[in-house]
Amino acid sequence: MARKFFVGGNWKCNGTTEEVKKIVTTLNEAEVPSEDAVEVVVSPPFVFLTLVKSLLRSDFHVAAQNCWVRKGGAFTGEISAGMLVNLGIPWVIIGHSERRALLNESNEFVGDKVMYALSQGLKVIACIGETLEQRESGSTMAVVAAQTKAIADKVTSWGNVVLAYEPVWAIGTGKVATPAQAQEVHCELRKWLHENVGAEIATSTRIIYGGSVNGANCKELAAQPDVDGFLVGGASLKPEFVDIIKSATVKKN
Ligand SMILES: O=C(CO)COP(=O)(O)O
Numbered sequence: 343m344a345r346k347f348f349v350g351g352n353w354k355c356n357g358t359t360e361e362v363k364k365i366v367t368t369l370n371e372a373e374v375p376s377e378d379a380v381e382v383v384v385s386p387p388f389v390f391l392t393l394v395k396s397l398l399r400s401d402f403h404v405a406a407q408n409c410w411v412r413k414g415g416a417f418t419g420e421i422s423a424g425m426l427v428n429l430g431i432p433w434v435i436i437g438h439s440e441r442r443a444l445l446n447e448s449n450e451f452v453g454d455k456v457m458y459a460l461s462q463g464l465k466v467i468a469c470i471g472e473t474l475e476q477r478e479s480g481s482t483m484a485v486v487a488a489q490t491k492a493i494a495d496k497v498t499s500w501g502n503v504v505l506a507y508e509p510v511w512a513i514g515t516g517k518v519a520t521p522a523q524a525q526e527v528h529c530e531l532r533k534w535l536h537e538n539v540g541a542e543i544a545t546s547t548r549i550i551y552g553g554s555v556n557g558a559n560c561k562e563l564a565a566q567p568d569v570d571g572f573l574v575g576g577a578s579l580k581p582e583f584v585d586i587i588k589s590a591t592v593k594k595n
Pocket residue numbers: 352438508512513514515516552553554555573574575576577
């Protein structure tokens with residue numbers, strides 16, 4: 343089964359109502375490849391989800407940036423998966439490195455969140471990635487394999503999961519992974535899925551890259567055989583996000 347190119351825009355904790363409306367207008371007016379060629383999902387902060395959903399073109403979709411690990415209740419400040427479903431939000435990002443690092447989300451907690459979100463009918467963009475220190479000490483694969491295992495142990499429906507490889511050293515730094523670096527890890531991750539989950543899931547699961555992707559570097563990355571799309575931070579707030587969406591039709595190496 344061919345893997346449909348996936349482009350996610352993670353707006354993180356950015357935007358005012360006016361700014362959000364402006365980004366949506368740019369996206370709505372953009373000429374991009376058809377839905378058959380690319381799946382586009384933007385992820386505004388929770389408070390703008392319904393606004394964005396109501397204004398956004400129907401071939402693009404929305405994602406929340408997080409959700410609570412279990413059913414809702416007395417968890418002040420949290421948003422449950424059930425609430426997202428209730429609002430018609432189809433996707434959620436789970437395990438972003440900023441949450442792992444700043445809010446101490448462990449591999450196991452991320453795995454539990456993925457499991458619960460899937461059980462409620464959400465589709466999940468599950469994030470993994472090594473720090474610079476881990477890369478320099480040669481433990482990149484061990485780190486991302488452990489992160490993936492904690493997720494894989496809990497996943498029952500891989501059809502609703504996109505795996506986002508986001509090396510921490512590339513996030514927000516302007517230091518994008520080279521196409522060869524991205525391809526190497528994506529290929530290893532696919533091998534890991536093949537050996538530990540199954541051949542079919544390894545072939546069909548989309549593994550997307552995130553970390554300083556922009557309009558200028560996206561094409562070379564998109565040409566890598568195991569790079570099935572992107573999770574874009576900073577550049578997803580700018581008109582160049584449209585160029586990144588268009589890289590879906592770049593010919594694979
Ligand atoms: O964290 C990211 C997407 O989730 C990547 O952020 P940047 O594209 O700003 O480096």
